[in-house]
Amino acid sequence: MNLSGGNKNVRYFFSVGYNKDQEALVGNNNNKLSLRSDNTFLPFKKMQVRIGAGYTHTKTGFNSPGRYSDFRVGNKKLPLYSRLVNDDGSPADIDYELRGAFTDTVGSGKLLDWKYRPLQELAEQDESIKTNAFIADVDLKYQFSKNFSAEVKYQYQNATDLTALNNNVNTYYARDLINDFTQIGNNAVTYIVPKNAIREESKAHLNHHALRAQLNYSHTWSGSNRLSAIAGTEVRDVSTYTTGGRVYAGVVDYSQTYPILTSSSPAKIPGYTTTSGKYVTRFVSWYGNASYDFLNRYVITASARKDASNLFGTRSNEKGVPLWSLGLAWKTSNEDFYKSGLLPYLNFRLTYGYSGNVNNSISALTTILANSPSPFTNVSNSSIYNLPNSLLRWEKIRQINAAIDFSTKKDRVKGSIEYYSKRATDVLAGKPLDPTLGTFGLITNSADVEGSGIDVQLFTRNINAGRFKWNSLVVFNQAAYKVKSFFYDADNGFTSEGIDITPIRDYNPYLLVSFRWAGLDPATGDPVGYLDKALSKDYEAIVSQTPFSDQYVSGPALPKYFGNVTNTFSWKGISVSFNVLYRFGYYFRRPTLNYSSGANLRLNPDYLKRWKRPGDEKFTNVPSSNFSVNDVYKYNFYSNSEVTVEKGGNIRLNDIRIDYTVNKIKVFRKLIPIKECEFYVFVNDINFFVWRASKAGLDPDYPLGLKPILNITTGLKINL
């Protein structure tokens, strides 16, 4: 709900909103209240002041014990169709962390119940996050002259997150910890951890200041030459303070070591670990840009900016990165000689520029991170957080853009075609390192990547017959990337799903790479591959020795061509739009049947297509169930072979929006006049496939099958 009004010198706006979301998992929910006010006034001539303030309060509950598939028994998934409810309707228990035989008998009845029941957890869990946020901003703008103005903006934000997890004595967490430490004597039971709730709380406090000062200048000569320029500077300061810990409802001795029931090693009560930290991020930027429009035909633009931050540990001169760009535009249709009935508007643009990037989490110097006190000695100590890397440098991106903007008569068709070419050098990415350096790897300058592409946007008015209109928006993108150099080579037996950067020179950085497939053995139904180009069933050797040059490269895991088509039909106040997405030229790997995972066996319909008798190899690529638990290499080969690669191309209906607008009506016995009333329904994540290249029936975005659920938003906007 909002309220707004005002006159020439004062404008005001006030709104209140309340949101309640239902989450997919029972027990999780989200409530939000928001207030916002915004006032603009002109205290004296040439001066404009805007003051805004806002407040939001959010409460999110996390009381779901998790998805069925999140449960683990030891390191195995919960068996399929485990019972969650007993015949009498009470919550059923599952062997969660401890074996049933243990929890049945341990303590011979002297302990608290030690069973884990998902439905009991759902009922007992009490975890929530409350967020209070306050925001205030002040803008001052002063118009010195017709050409010259200056403005100062300041924004302040303050937010507090309070996370509270109350494990009451009926929750598994509390019962488990209490039982574990319980000391059973001959006739006495001593509770070391108080038989009560265990509460965990954490608080995060955020303060954000932003101050910006900017000068604006614009001047027009003889109607067709125009100079406009801005220059400004900005400081942002974000500081976060966090604190938190665990509280037992009773007296506990954290220093003592006690024998515990689930381990041979005695343990201390998990401490009142007050975790606190202070994080400060500071940014300073200077920027300027100018454009000169000559005869309303030729435009030159230039822009530059320098950003600096308190990037930890690097020397000051490395903190800032300069960025600049230069541009030219030619408004061809404004030339005297240009006379075209077909394209009355035509414009060419060209820009060239550099930008830089740095990852704030890494540094060229050694940084150390404080640990909690050492066990046994209780001495304060630290670990290396960032290895010294004297060769660390900025990631640089050079970009060239060339574009044409055009429109036909009466804007029947208008749009733009843009070509870009990028070269990123010294790309900061994770690079595995020789374990002799005592580390897995680090983020460093590890690659050069080249890319180019075309972006096309067309807006067409197909039908404009009075009250009925049909408009279309067509977006087409083509993008291609290539790794130009990477500072290490692919391992033997390398396969990839294209989720991480694939380190292969002259290939797309996100690449699908598989083992070559030679079908199923007609005698046994075992998968057959190649080793040194000869047929082989030595899976261990295939998996560890096949060089990259012998692997099967399908192509990129990111679409080469993609975009969307939106058609909007409107009649009187009703408009309906359909947004269709398309993606072509990419690949994904589908999940396969894993015989060797035992209790982790995922249901996969491929099981029905498995090789059962000689001859089946002509129809299927699914190996026989002749897998033993130890056949990890066999499964690794099969699941990463070319037969599990699917084409990703698809066309899907993604969302539908329906709008209904009424103007100038009177409601409530015609007493209340309404200027405009708008009602809309937005249906998102429909994911209805019009066409897909793969026959596997999977959504290439979510090959594991867990898709986002259909999302429906409705709204009503009334303007009095």
Place this chain on the structure above:
Amino acid sequence: MKRRDFLNTIAAIFLIISVQSCKKYLDAKPDSTLQTIENLNDLRRLLDNFLLINCSYPGLGDVLADDYYFTDQDLFNSDMAQRNFHTWVREDDTEPLWRNPYEVIMTANIVLDELPGVEYQTTEQQERNDIMGSALFLRAYYFYGLAQLFANPYNNNNNKDSDLGIPLRLNSDINTKVDRASVKETYERIIADFKQAAPLLSNSPSFKSRPGKGATYGALARTYLTMGEYDSALHYSNKYLSIHDSLANYNLLSASTTPLQDRFQKEVIFVMRSATISVLGGNRPKVDSVLFRSYNDSDLRKTIHFRMSVGRPIYRGDFDGSVISSVFSFNGIYTNEIYLVRAECYARKNQMSEALSDLNTLLVSRYVSGQFNPFTAIDANDALAKVLLERKKELMRRGLRWTDIRRLNNIPPVNSIKPVRNIFTQSFTLPEKPYLLLLPVGAIQLGGLQQN
């Protein structure tokens, strides 16, 4: 507000955000728990990181040696790599076993590289020396540990320059390539680092997780024994025992569930253990029954070091306080080891009575009071055999037995030890050629190191 005032405000803001004044502003630490190295205490804290520094020893020797046997079922249930190590099969699943020690070595190198740039007060000179000595000690200690698994055994007369040792990383620059040194260079570096560390360290460090002079002499004695250089081993065991000679009296321990629960008890001079080696835990490592029966009934180790599980003896004498056996190997410097080093050196130098005297000093503390009959021998060779047997009986689960097998099979006079495993109806014998672990794939492919 006048036009002029407003202009002044703008100018002031530009000035505030000028290049000069923002330098300091941007020096703020983004995370209060993160910091650069500024003082000696920062370096000390890196070396006090117990869970890394004192818990990363490559203690796999206990799986390779002959103290234990495992049932087929326990081996089948354990990690495939541990199964292969136990049967001396070529296995390159050694990534953490290699990387964790090198993480300590990297930390030590960072400390050594940063130390010259860190300012200190004159009153901090001893602390500075101690930090430097500790870093050198740790680097050498871990080089030694890695050499027992990945490098050829040392043999002064027989080693060729082509016999590979380990890569000796001596600085923290990640962009330097370091190849594998020869075995000789490896041991020379270990000795040099320990010798440089000894005078820098104090006699009695504040914590047993920090090395002192004694620990360094002990480590030198152990290293020289491994190299077969008995004069030097004797020299350093004397130096060690002149500082630390007290032994735990087993008569004062009760054979309760955790008789050795004090991991900092007086025989322990420097604390060190391995990362988890799961096959060594619980009831899995069975002790050879012949070995178990060799403990005299008045030998208190029989009840303090062992417990029975389904009629089979299980070792628990690991100073970890576990009720059942822990999953670690304990690789610190303990006084009992140094008595045995000195006894062996005496025996090898034909000083029979000195050898027996050290052996008896140690063992009298292990026997029921008044029931110990001092060992005697017919000659130095007999004394040596007795010392070697007691060494095996006293120093289980310390990673030392594997080194003993390597050196006794290699350094003349050779005392061949060829353990045999019978697993899954297959019989495995320790190969004639020294069994070396394979370097992890990453060290070969990313580091360009030569494989064993």
